[in-house]
Amino acid sequence: MKLLIQAELVKLFRRKAYLLMVVILAGLVGMTAFFVVLFPRIAPDLAEGLSPISKPDGYLFGAQQVIGQTWFPLILAVMMLGTEMSGTFWATTLTREARRLRHVTARLLVLSAASWAAIAAAIIGFSVVVAVGAVGEGVLSGTQWVRIFGSALLIQVAWVALGLGLVGLFRSIGPAIGAALAFSFGEALLGLWRPYGNVSLTGNSSALLGAVDPDVFGGMLPGAGIPAERAAVVVGMWAVAALALAWWTLARRDP
Amino acid sequence: MGEGGGVTAAVVARDLRKTYGKTVALDDLSFEIPAGSLTGFLGPNGAGKTTTFRALLGLTRVDAGHAEVLGMAVDSELARIVKKVGAIVDEPGLLRPLTGRQNLVVAAHTLGFGHERIDELAEFVELTDDLDRLVAGYSKGMRQRLALAAALLGSPELLLLDEPLDGLDPAGQQTFKRRLRQLVDEEGRTVVISSHNLNDVQALADHIVVVAKGSLRFQGRLSELLDGGGAMRVTVEQPETAAEQLRSAGFTVSESDGVLLVSTDDGRLVSKTLAEAGLYPSALVPAAQSLETVFLELTST
Numbered sequence: 312m313k314l315l316i317q318a319e320l321v322k323l324f325r326r327k328a329y330l331l332m333v334v335i336l337a338g339l340v341g342m343t344a345f346f347v348v349l350f351p352r353i354a355p356d357l358a359e360g361l362s363p364i365s366k367p368d369g370y371l372f373g374a375q376q377v378i379g380q381t382w383f384p385l386i387l388a389v390m391m392l393g394t395e396m397s398g399t400f401w402a403t404t405l406t407r408e409a410r411r412l413r414h415v416t417a418r419l420l421v422l423s424a425a426s427w428a429a430i431a432a433a434i435i436g437f438s439v440v441v442a443v444g445a446v447g448e449g450v451l452s453g454t455q456w457v458r459i460f461g462s463a464l465l466i467q468v469a470w471v472a473l474g475l476g477l478v479g480l481f482r483s484i485g486p487a488i489g490a491a492l493a494f495s496f497g498e499a500l501l502g503l504w505r506p507y508g509n510v511s512l513t514g515n516s517s518a519l520l521g522a523v524d525p526d527v528f529g530g531m532l533p534g535a536g537i538p539a540e541r542a543a544v545v546v547g548m549w550a551v552a553a554l555a556l557a558w559w560t561l562a563r564r565d566p
Numbered sequence: 567m568g569e570g571g572g573v574t575a576a577v578v579a580r581d582l583r584k585t586y587g588k589t590v591a592l593d594d595l596s597f598e599i600p601a602g603s604l605t606g607f608l609g610p611n612g613a614g615k616t617t618t619f620r621a622l623l624g625l626t627r628v629d630a631g632h633a634e635v636l637g638m639a640v641d642s643e644l645a646r647i648v649k650k651v652g653a654i655v656d657e658p659g660l661l662r663p664l665t666g667r668q669n670l671v672v673a674a675h676t677l678g679f680g681h682e683r684i685d686e687l688a689e690f691v692e693l694t695d696d697l698d699r700l701v702a703g704y705s706k707g708m709r710q711r712l713a714l715a716a717a718l719l720g721s722p723e724l725l726l727l728d729e730p731l732d733g734l735d736p737a738g739q740q741t742f743k744r745r746l747r748q749l750v751d752e753e754g755r756t757v758v759i760s761s762h763n764l765n766d767v768q769a770l771a772d773h774i775v776v777v778a779k780g781s782l783r784f785q786g787r788l789s790e791l792l793d794g795g796g797a798m799r800v801t802v803e804q805p806e807t808a809a810e811q812l813r814s815a816g817f818t819v820s821e822s823d824g825v826l827l828v829s830t831d832d833g834r835l836v837s838k839t840l841a842e843a844g845l846y847p848s849a850l851v852p853a854a855q856s857l858e859t860v861f862l863e864l865t866s867t
Contacts, residue, residue: 318675326663395661403659406623406651407676407720409644565626 315413319421328390333429336383340433343376344440352444366441367449373437374459375520377430381513382495384426384467388474389491391422393484402566411562419472419554426467431460462519462543469512469546472553479560509537512549518542575634576601576724576756577622582631584617584780591617592628593780599758599773604750606767606774606788607760610865614780615760619655619728623648636723649677652722654730658713662702666693666712669701673716687715692741707738714745725749725757731766743770768792768857778865791860798833800826801849802840811843812836827853 323329348369351358364372395401404414451459474491481487495513502511518537537545577599584592592614599605609615620626622635624644633640635647660669670684688697691711701709710730717725730746731739747770749755761767767774774791776784784791801824802808809819809826817836818829828836833850840847 314675314678314680318672321668321672321675322661322664325665325668326661398659399655399657400659400661402620402625402655403653404676405625406648406653406655407673408678409624409648565620 312413312417315408315417316421319417323391323421323425326391328394329387329425329429332383332387332390333432336380336429336433337436339380340377340437344373344437347372347376348440348444352446363446364441365447366445367447367451369441369445370438370451371455371459371520373441374434374463375517377433377437378459378463378466378520379517380430380433381466381470381516382491383429384423384470385474385491385495386488387426388418388422388471389478389487390484392418392475392478393487396478396482396487396566397484405566412558415475415554415558415561418475419468419557422471422474423464423468426471427460427464430463430467434459434463458539459520462539465543465546465550466516466519469516469550469553472550472557473512476553476556476560479557479564482560482564510545512546515542515545515549519546574601575599576603576636577758578634579618579622580632582618582621582628582633584614584621584626584628590780592621592631594631595777595781596631597775597777597782597785599756599775601756602750602754603756603773604746604771605756605758606771607758607777608762608764608767608774608861609760609777610762613777613865615777616656616728617780618777619653619726619758619760622726623651623653623655625655649720650722651724651726652717652720653726653728654710654713654717655726655728658709658716660701660709660712660716663700665700666697666704666708669712670697670716670719674719677720679719683719683721684715687718690718691715691745705738707734707742710734710738710742714742718749723755725755727757727759729761730759731761731763739766746770764857764861776861776864783864784860788857792857797853798828798830798836799849799851799853800828800836800840800847802826802845802847804845807843808840808845808847811845812839815839 346361348364351361351363395404405411408414473494474487477490477494478484478487481490498511499513502508502514508514515537519539519542575598577597579598580596582592582595583590595614595618607615607618617626621628622633622640624640624647636650638647640647661672664672666688667684670687671681674681674684685694688694691714693708693711693715696704696708701712704712714727714730717727731742734742743766746757746759750757759767759770768788771788774784774786774788775782800808805821805824805826809821812819812826812828817839820827830836831852833852837847837850
C-alpha cells in the first residue's frame with residue numbers, strides 16, 4: 312500500500328491539474344479575503360454596505376468560506392481518476408495490481424490529503440489576512456483550530472469519495488465532471504427544501520463549524536439550524552456511502 | 567503449471583464463454599500456450615483476441631469456463647497472477663503529461679517494486695535518451711517500447727501483448743521483434759502476441775493459436791500449420807503419366823502448371839511409386855503453404 316500511495320503522489324504532483332486547481336482556489340479565497348476583510352478598511356466609501364470584519368469571528372468566517380469550496384475535492388477526484396478511466400490507464404493499472412479496493416483506498420487517502428493540504432493552506436492564508444487587516448482583537452482557541460482543520464478533513468474525505476464514486480458510475484471524465492457540477496449546484500439548491508436540507512451534504516458541510524444562523528434569509532441557507540455534531544455524523548455517513556459507491560462501481564464492473 | 571499433451575503450459579483456457587448482449591465474443595474457447603514459447607495469437611478483427619487477453623488478466627469476467635495462468639486459477643488467484651504477468655492490452659496505458667521515467671516509476675510502484683530496474687529496462691527497449699521527455703511527445707513506437715519496458719518491470723514469467731507491433735514503423739518493429747525473441751530465447755520467458763498481421767507472426771512465433779468467431783481453429787507449432795497438411799509438391803517430367811501412376815497407387819493428386827500436389831507426407835513412398843514406373847522427380851518437397859493461405863482457410867467459416 313505504501314508504494315501504491317507513492318505512485319498516486321507521483322501522478323498527483325507531476326500533473327498540472329492539482330497545481331492549477333490550487334491556483335484557482337487561492338484566487339477565489341484571496342478575492343474573498345480582500346473584499347470582506349481589507350476592502351471595507353481601505354476604501355470605506357466604496358465599500359458601502361460592507362462592514363469591517365472583526366477578530367476573532369473573522370477567523371471562523373474565513374474558515375467557513377474556505378471549507379465551503381467543496382468543488383475543490385470533488386473536481387480534484389473526478390479529474391484525477393476520470394482521466395485514467397477515460398483512456399486505458401485504469402485497465403493497465405489493474406494488470407499490475409488487481410485488488411481494486413487497494414486502488415480506491417490509495418486514491419482516497421492521497422486525494423483527501425492533497426485536498427486538505429490545499430484547503431488548510433487557504434484557511435491559514437485567509438487567517439493571516441484577518442490577523443493583519445481585521446478590526447478588534449482576539450484569537451481562536453486551540454480547540455477551535457483543531458475543530459476547523461478536523462472538519463475540513465472530514466469534508467475533503469466525503470467530497471473526494473463522492474468524486475471517485477461519480478467517476479466509477481460514469482466511467483469517463485466528461486460525464487463525471489458534468490455530474491459533479493450538477494451535484495454541486497443542484498444539491499445546494501435542493502438543500503433549501505428543509506426535509507432534504509437536513510441530510511444535504513452541502514448543507515451539513517456548511518454546518519460543520521457551527522450551526523448556520525437560522526435567522527439569516529429566513530433560515531433558507533443550506534445547513535441552517537443544523538448542530539455541528541449532527542452535521543459531522545451526516546457528512547460521515549455521506550463519506551461512507553460515497554466510498555461504498557466508488558468501491559462498488561470500480562470493483563464490480565469490468566474496466 | 568498445467569499439462570497439455572506432455573507440454574508444460576503457461577496458459578490453459580477451458581470452454582471460455584463471453585457474450586455481450588446477443589454478440590458471442592468467446593464461444594467455448596479452449597487452448598493452451600506452451601511455457602517458454604513465443605506464441606502468435608491470431609484471428610481476424612472481432613475474433614475474440616482482446617477479450618481472451620482481458621479474460622486472462624481478470625479485466626473481463628467470463629460467463630462460463632475456466633482459465634489458468636502459470637498454474638493459477640484466474641478467478642481465485644488473480645492478485646498473484648498479475649504480479650507474474652506483464653501485459654499490454656488495447657492501447658498502452660500511459661500518462662502523457664508524465665515523462666517516460668515517471669510512467670515507469672508509477673508502474674513499478676503499482677506493481678510493488680522500486681526504481682531499481684528502470685534504467686536497465688530503458689536501455690533494453692532503446693529509450694534511454696528519451697526517458698526524461700514527456701510521453702506526450704513520444705511517437706507511437708516509443709510509447710509501445712515504453713509500455714514493453716513497463717510490462718517487464720516485474721520480471722514477468724509471461725508476457726501478454728495485444729497487437730504490440732500495430733502502428734510501428736519498420737525500424738521500430740525490428741527492434742520490438744528482436745527484443746521479444748531475446749526474452750524467449752535468452753531469458754526463457756513465455757511471450758504471447760496477438761496480431762492480425764500474419765507476416766509478423768510468421769517471422770516471429772514458434773507456436774500458433776488461431777481463433778475466429780470466438781472459437782479455436784488451430785493450435786500447435788507453426789511448422790505443423792504450414793507443412794501443407796500432409797501434402798508433397800512433385801516436379802516431374804510427364805506429369806500426367808506420373809499423376810495416373812500415383813492415383814493408381816491410392817494417392818490423391820492434383821496438378822497445377824505441371825507440378826503435382828500429392829496428398830501424403832511420405833516423400834519416400836511417392837518417390838518409390840514413381841520410380842517403379844520409371845519416373846524420377848526433379849523436385850519432391852513438402853508443400854509448405856503461406857500462413858496467409860492457411861489462416862484464410864481456417865477463419866473463413
